[in-house]
Amino acid sequence: MQKYNELGFKAGLEIHQQLDTPKLFSGAPSFLRNDEPHYLIERKLHAVAGESGTVDSAVAYEAHLGKQFFYEGYRDTTSLVELDEEPAHSINEEALNTALTVALLLNCEIYPVTQVMRKTVIDGSNTSGFQRTVLIAHDGKIQTSFGDVRVATVCLEEDSARVISRDKNKVVYRLDRLGIPLVEIATYPDLHNPEQVKECALKIGEILRACKVKRGLGTIRQDVNVSIKGHDRVEIKGFQDPKMMIKTIDIEIDRQIDNIKKKKTTGDVRNAKEDGTSEFLRPMPGADRMYPETDLSLLRIGRQRIDHLKKHLPKLKTDIRDELRKKGVSEDLIELVLDESEVLDEFHTFLDIYPIDANLIAKMVTLWRNEFATKKKKTFYQIKEILSESVLAEVLRELADENIVSSDVKPILIKVLDGSSVKDALKVEKIDDNEIEKEIRSIIKEKPGMRANAYMGMLMAKHKGKLDAKKAMELINKVLS
Amino acid sequence: MVDIKFNFGDKVKLRLAHEEVEGIALESYDNDVILIKLKSGYNIGIPKENILDFHVIEEFKANKRTEKITFGKSKDKQSIGMVITGGTIAAKLDSRTGGVSWLTDTQEFVKFYPKVFEKVNVKKISVPFMVASENMTSEHWITIAEHVKEMLNDPEIKGVIVTHGTDTLHYTSSALSFFLRDLKKPVVLTFSQRSIDRASSDAELNLECAVEMSLSNCAEVVLVGHATQNDDFCYAYRGTKVRKMHSSRRDAFKAINCEPIAKVFPNKIEFLSKYNARSDGLTKVDSSFSDKVALVYYYPGQDPSILDYYLVQGYRGIVIVATGFGHVATGDDEHSWIPHIKRLIKQGVAICFAPQTFYGRLNPKVYSPGRELEKLGVIYLEDLLPETALVKLGWVLGHKNWRSLVREKMIDNVCGEFNELLTE
Numbered sequence: 095m096q097k098y099n100e101l102g103f104k105a106g107l108e109i110h111q112q113l114d115t116p117k118l119f120s121g122a123p124s125f126l127r128n129d130e131p132h133y134l135i136e137r138k139l140h141a142v143a144g145e146s147g148t149v150d151s152a153v154a155y156e157a158h159l160g161k162q163f164f165y166e167g168y169r170d171t172t173s174l175v176e177l178d179e180e181p182a183h184s185i186n187e188e189a190l191n192t193a194l195t196v197a198l199l200l201n202c203e204i205y206p207v208t209q210v211m212r213k214t215v216i217d218g219s220n221t222s223g224f225q226r227t228v229l230i231a232h233d234g235k236i237q238t239s240f241g242d243v244r245v246a247t248v249c250l251e252e253d254s255a256r257v258i259s260r261d262k263n264k265v266v267y268r269l270d271r272l273g274i275p276l277v278e279i280a281t282y283p284d285l286h287n288p289e290q291v292k293e294c295a296l297k298i299g300e301i302l303r304a305c306k307v308k309r310g311l312g313t314i315r316q317d318v319n320v321s322i323k324g325h326d327r328v329e330i331k332g333f334q335d336p337k338m339m340i341k342t343i344d345i346e347i348d349r350q351i352d353n354i355k356k357k358k359t360t361g362d363v364r365n366a367k368e369d370g371t372s373e374f375l376r377p378m379p380g381a382d383r384m385y386p387e388t389d390l391s392l393l394r395i396g397r398q399r400i401d402h403l404k405k406h407l408p409k410l411k412t413d414i415r416d417e418l419r420k421k422g423v424s425e426d427l428i429e430l431v432l433d434e435s436e437v438l439d440e441f442h443t444f445l446d447i448y449p450i451d452a453n454l455i456a457k458m459v460t461l462w463r464n465e466f467a468t469k470k471k472k473t474f475y476q477i478k479e480i481l482s483e484s485v486l487a488e489v490l491r492e493l494a495d496e497n498i499v500s501s502d503v504k505p506i507l508i509k510v511l512d513g514s515s516v517k518d519a520l521k522v523e524k525i526d527d528n529e530i531e532k533e534i535r536s537i538i539k540e541k542p543g544m545r546a547n548a549y550m551g552m553l554m555a556k557h558k559g560k561l562d563a564k565k566a567m568e569l570i571n572k573v574l575s
Numbered sequence: 576m577v578d579i580k581f582n583f584g585d586k587v588k589l590r591l592a593h594e595e596v597e598g599i600a601l602e603s604y605d606n607d608v609i610l611i612k613l614k615s616g617y618n619i620g621i622p623k624e625n626i627l628d629f630h631v632i633e634e635f636k637a638n639k640r641t642e643k644i645t646f647g648k649s650k651d652k653q654s655i656g657m658v659i660t661g662g663t664i665a666a667k668l669d670s671r672t673g674g675v676s677w678l679t680d681t682q683e684f685v686k687f688y689p690k691v692f693e694k695v696n697v698k699k700i701s702v703p704f705m706v707a708s709e710n711m712t713s714e715h716w717i718t719i720a721e722h723v724k725e726m727l728n729d730p731e732i733k734g735v736i737v738t739h740g741t742d743t744l745h746y747t748s749s750a751l752s753f754f755l756r757d758l759k760k761p762v763v764l765t766f767s768q769r770s771i772d773r774a775s776s777d778a779e780l781n782l783e784c785a786v787e788m789s790l791s792n793c794a795e796v797v798l799v800g801h802a803t804q805n806d807d808f809c810y811a812y813r814g815t816k817v818r819k820m821h822s823s824r825r826d827a828f829k830a831i832n833c834e835p836i837a838k839v840f841p842n843k844i845e846f847l848s849k850y851n852a853r854s855d856g857l858t859k860v861d862s863s864f865s866d867k868v869a870l871v872y873y874y875p876g877q878d879p880s881i882l883d884y885y886l887v888q889g890y891r892g893i894v895i896v897a898t899g900f901g902h903v904a905t906g907d908d909e910h911s912w913i914p915h916i917k918r919l920i921k922q923g924v925a926i927c928f929a930p931q932t933f934y935g936r937l938n939p940k941v942y943s944p945g946r947e948l949e950k951l952g953v954i955y956l957e958d959l960l961p962e963t964a965l966v967k968l969g970w971v972l973g974h975k976n977w978r979s980l981v982r983e984k985m986i987d988n989v990c991g992e993f994n995e996l997l998t999e
Contacts, residue, residue, distance in 0.1 A: 136805040139774040178775050179804060180823040203593070207608050207620025216774045223774025229617035233594075247615070384616035385668055385772065388675055392605055392620050 098287040101347065102323025105285040106246075109298050110253075110276045110315040111196075112308040115189040117273035118252050119182035119210075119226055120175035124274040126256070131166035131268065135177060138162065139216045139223050163218035166258060166268040176255075176269045178221035181389035185210065185228070185250075189275035192306045193230055193250040194395065194403050196277050199301045199410070200245045202234030204400050210387040218265050219254035220272065226387055227251035227278070230395065236281070236297050240290040249278040277302070283319065283327075288343040291318060295336040304408040318343065325350040326361030331375065333366050341370035414438070421452035430460035440483055448490040454500055458486055462504065466511055480511055488516055499562035530566065534573045546570050577629050579609065584635030587611070589621055590628035596621060597632070602669075653733050654698040655789045656726030658719055659684060661705040662740025664767040664778050675770070677705040687771050691782050695790070699726050708740030708747070713969060716750035717862040723751065727760050727858045734761035734789030736782075741766045741819055741827060744798060748814035749966040752796040752990045754862040759854045762796045763788045764814070768825050777801050777825040783841040784809035793850045796990070797836055801825035810835035811844075815963045815992035818933065831933050832958040833994045863973035868892040870965045873903045873931065879912040882919055892925035892968040892981075896961045901928040901937035901953075905944040913947065920952040925981045927954040927968060929961040936997060954985050957993050967992065 117124045167177065174180030197204060212224035227249050234245030253274040255267035279298055285291045295316055307313070316333040320343055330346060333339055346364075349372075353359055363379070364372040409417070411432055418428045431441050437459050444455045467477045489506055492498045498506065498520065509519035530553075537552055538544075549570050554561060581587055581600045589596045589609070596611060601618065603610035608620040659665050661677060667687065669676045678684050681700040685692050703718045719737060726735045739747055748764050755762060765785040767778035777800075785799045788811050796814035803826050812830045821827040838845040867890045871881065885893055897903055903912040916926050928948070930937050936958040939945030949955060956964050971977055971984040988995075 136807055137775060138780070138806045140776065140779050141774065174823065177804060178769065179825065205619045206622060206625075207605075209610065209618040209620060211617055212773070213616075214774065221775060222769075223776075227617075229613075229615070229619060247617075249617075384618075386618055388668060388770070392603070392608060392610070394620075 095287050095289075101351075102321075103286060103347065104283040104321050105288075105291050105343065106283040106319045107243075107279070107281045107285065107291065107295055107298065108317040108319065108329075109279045109295065109302075110317075111279075111302045112253060112313045113189050113192045113275040113277060114306045114308045115192060115275055116186050117173070117176070118186050118189050118250065118275040119184075120173040120180075120273055121183055121186055122173040122176065122273065123171050125171075125270065127168060127171070127268075127270045129168075132169045133167050134266075135165045135167065135221075136162065137165065137178075137218075137221060139218060141216070161218060162264045164264065164266045165221060165255065166266065168270070172269045176221065176272045178223075182210070182226060182387060184390065185393060186275065188306070190230075190250065190393075190395075191399070191403060193248065193275070193277045194400065195305050195407060196279070196302060197231035197234065197248040198400075198404055198407055199304065200231075200234035200236060200248065200279065200298075202231035202245055202248055204231045204395055205229065206395055206397065206400075208393050208395065210390050210393060211384045212387050213251075214383045214385075215254070219257070219267060220252070221255070221269070225252055225254065227384075228393060236294055238290050238293045238297060240286060240293070241284075243284045243290070243294050244282040246280045246282050247278075249280075251276050251278055274308075277307075283321075288340040291343060292336045292339045295333075295339060299336070300410055300412070304410050320346050320350075321361070322347055322350050322354075324354045325359045327378070328361045329363045329378070330366050330372050331363060338366065338368075338370060342366050342372060345370050346372060418452065418456075423452045423456050427453065427456040427460060431456050440486075443483065444486060444490055447487055448494045450494075451500060454503065455490070458503070458507075462507065466507070470511060477511070481507055485510060485516055489520070492520055499565065501562055527565070527569065530561070531569050531573060534570055538573060546574055549574075577626050579623060579626065579629045581629075581631050582635055585631045586633035586635075588630055588632050589626050591621070591625050592627065649696070652694070652696045653790055654696040654731045655786065656699040656723075656729065656732045656735040657684075657697050657701075658722045658726070658735065658737045659700065659702045659705075660708075660715070660719060660737065660739050662708055662738065662744075662766055663770050664738045664740075664765070664781075665705065666770060668770070668772045688778070688782055690779065691786055694783070694786055698729065698732055701726075706740075708743040711743055711747065713750070713864045713866055716747055716754065716966075717860075717864065719747065720751055720754040720860045720862050723755065723762055724858050724860045727755075727758075727762070732760070734763060734791070736785045736789050737762065737764045738782075739764055739766055741768060745814075745818050745828070745960070746962050746966055748796055748798045748812075748817060749960075749963040749992075750864075750970070752814040752992070753967060753970045754860055755796060756859045756861045757856060758796065758851070758858050759794050759856050760858070761789050761791055761793050761853070762814075763811070764796070764798045766798075766800055768801075768823060768827055777806070780806050780841065781809060784811075784839040787841060787844060788837070788839050791837070791844050792853045793836060793846075794853045795836065795851050798828060799839055800828050802835070802838065807840070809839045811837040811839050813991050815967075815990055816960065816994065818960055818962065831960055832935070832997055832999075862970075863975075864969050865891055865972040866969060868894070868965055868969040868972060870894050870896060870961060872896045872961075873898060875904070876910060877904075879904070879910065879915040882912070882915040886919050886922055886924060890924060892927065892972050893919070894927045894929050894956075894961055894964045894968055895953075896931050897928040897937070898931050900941050900945055901930065901939055901948070901955050902942065902944050903948070905947060913951065916948065916953060917951055925954065925968060925972065925985070926952070927956050927964055927985060929956045929959050929964040931961075933960060934999075954982050956985065958997060959992055963992055 208228055210226055210228045213227050215225045216223050229249050231248040236243045253271050253276045255269050255272040258266040258268050317329055317331045319327050319329050321327045361378045363375045365375045366372050415428055431437055440459045463477045467474045506519045510516055553566055583602045585600050587600045598611035598613045601610040601612055607623055610618055610620050612618050665678045666675050667678055701722045703722050723735050726732050744766055763785045765781045767776055769776045771778045781800050788799050797811040798817050799809050799811050802808050802810040812835050816831055816833045817828050818831050819827050820829045834848045836848055836850050869885055869890055871893055873895055904910045905913050920926055937955045939949040939955050977984050
């Protein structure tokens with residue numbers, strides 16, 4: 095780490111994560127398609143003078159390319175907004191709330207009033223020639239083992255169209271990705287070594303995954319801004335995996351050291367390659383790329399909305415893990431529960447119904463269904479269809495009302511699997527306490543002078559485990575005393 | 576509350592409870608908020624009530640780069656004239672105020688549309704007014720016609736382009752079609768649906784094609800704009816047979832009841848239907864116009880006494896946008912339009928019917944109510960668009976010497992507003 099200090103290493107992260115909500119300014123469905131597009135639109139983009147009347151260097155660079163752009167669309171999922179044929183609709187509420195939730199989890203200050211901006215992009219990846227983006231929060235904080243990293247800004251923006259094919263004068267884009275909400279998180283250059291960059295990226299990743307975000311390849315894009323003393327900032331884009339960050343950054347540091355020797359220290363935008371090297375993508379964009387989205391009024395986020403979101407912040411996995419440990423759930427089960435967000439949701443729902451035994455619930459939503467699947471030669475999903483959330487909830491409510499005991503749960507579920515209605519399955523043979531007491535007395539009479547545990551064994555054997563052990567023990571103790 | 580005084584564009588510093596904000600103050604339409612452009616380029620709003628301290632740290636200085644852009648005139652290029660009247664095509668974002676404003680002078684027009692000025696000599700540019708098209712009146716149509724005529728009668732000018740807002744462009748194109756008599760050169764109206772500050776603006780192709788059309792052999796009033804959603808070519812539509820059929824798409828305008836006149840590319844034209852050819856001679860303006868005309872859109876159950884209101888207000892002609900083949904309620908009850916139409920016609924009000932369907936032709940003969948209405952003296956305007964019908968009626972009624980000829984004039988095919996051979 096000493097080495098990085100001496101080099102004057104500074105880095106900041108910029109993370110783009112797709113949200114799992116409808117499109118940001120059209121409400122159109124936001125999923126990628128691989129079926130044959132229904133139509134193709136041809137467009138051209140023109141260089142436009144920026145707000146101050148000057149053409150910005152990055153924009154001018156791309157204007158030189160003078161390409162023909164084609165856009166593939168679908169009649170049922172591509173709206174006129176994506177086609178640049180209709181003004182933006184007002185911002186998607188679900189996406190806004192999700193982005194605000196991310197900002198709150200990053201300990202950011204939310205702007206009460208803000209404005210949707212148009213960021214000039216003329217590589218054709220936006221049919222309009224700009225990307226809509228809105229600054230929603232600032233000055234947050236992420237804890238890492240090397241110290242706090244300040245979050246500079248959180249923005250909510252539209253994703254671009256994806257490239258299908260590209261040649262010299264012609265680019266074909268598909269409009270399915272255009273307009274999918276992206277939350278953009280930018281940190282200050284507070285990262286002092288590659289290890290910290292990776293840790294911080296993972297931490298942000300964990301926060302994002304606690305929110306309503308898309309999963310899978312391409313749904314998160316991570317850029318790192320890197321510089322050492324004597325070299326301009328370089329932006330490395332396109333990390334899919336934080337694991338590659340350390341290697342890539344180390345290679346970039348060597349490149350910058352080499353550049354300093356050659357006195358070529360201008361920053362640029364580079365693309366991270368799989369082997370850890372990076373390639374030139376374009377010059378650094380200048381300022382002057384933004385102007386207001388005149389088709390929308392100011393975005394008022396409002397105190398009430400922020401307060402509501404604060405009250406309903408999702409929990410991070412590390413926090414949930416600690417919590418589950420405290421509730422006595424075993425480590426193996428914790429991992430199984432945390433493995434899938436759906437399972438975790440179910441777990442929480444059930445725990446609300448029956449908070450007494452977290453382990454039982456963890457088993458219900460993980461191990462048991464798998465076990466049943468193997469036993470009944472069905473798929474996990476077939477089991478899940480029969481033992482649905484509502485079925486499990488109903489059984490647990492009976493348990494909470496003490497109409498059944500916890501040892502009844504599994505046999506009841508098996509009965510349901512075997513075709514019994516939930517109502518019938520819940521009719522457990524109830525053996526009257528008095529009956530059991532009578533039995534206990536006769537056992538003790540037969541074989542007197544033994545310990546309580548021994549009587550318990552005999553009693554349970556007789557009832558083939560169908561008795562509530564706790565209750566039985568109580569009764570034995572009562573008789574013995 | 577803190578005294579907050581600044582001019583748009585000033586660099587300001589605000590102190591809030593937990594932080595300080597520095598940036599450029601912009602115009603905000605919301606009185607309770609100050610809009611600030613941060614260094615990053617993002618704009619944020621600060622509720623005035625949150626401001627504890629406010630001061631201007633640097634006053635706005637107007638950028639005085641008034642470099643004169645010359646049109647690049649050359650003898651090799653042909654000359655055209657241009658009339659700029661407002662609309663999205665002549666509006667830009669004002670970086671200082673954050674609002675949208677008109678291009679203030681022709682210099683700006685040159686800056687935004689350099690390609691036009693590279694391709695032709697824009698010998699004359701006039702800006703008679705800058706008005707959003709929904710605010711136009713017949714006075715504006717007349718003024719445009721006068722400006723266009725002046726340019727057309729300059730022998731060097733091959734044709735004239737009129738830029739205009741889209742909302743009522745088809746009214747203006749109709750008006751010019753009727754007003755400009757003995758037209759010998761192309762008059763090309765064009766527009767944009769996407770603002771010109773965005774790289775995707777449709778203005779570029781529309782203007783390039785408008786230039787091409789203005790140099791063509793077609794001596795008619797035409798509207799030129801995107802043919803489809805693609806940026807490849809435009810259509811030239813006859814000024815009287817075109818209508819805005821979409822609120823936002825590039826190809827908002829459609830030819831109704833005819834083919835477009837031509838397919839126009841930035842560098843060539845393919846004619847699709849007949850047109851009047853360019854010739855020599857002077858063009859006149861005949862813009863007598865009566866504003867005492869109205870459009871009444873008929874709907875089921877409508878109270879016909881609305882017609883009596885127009886009579887009382889001194890209206891001299893009404894275009895009723897009628898259903899189907901040209902019908903309104905004619906039953907025996909109080910909803911019947913017969914007695915009202917009868918009364919108005921008797922009082923000398925011209926009652927014309929135009930099709931609510933836009934597509935297709937009216938025909939009073941098919942059903943008996945139509946025959947009855949025709950007998951009363953209703954003028955059935957065949958396949959004429961309602962908006963064109965209104966403009967034509969105002970023009971016809973504006974001529975005192977045509978008082979006894981209203982019917983004849985209304986059904987006379989003055990400038991291709993009727994299509995006798997519908998093929999679709």
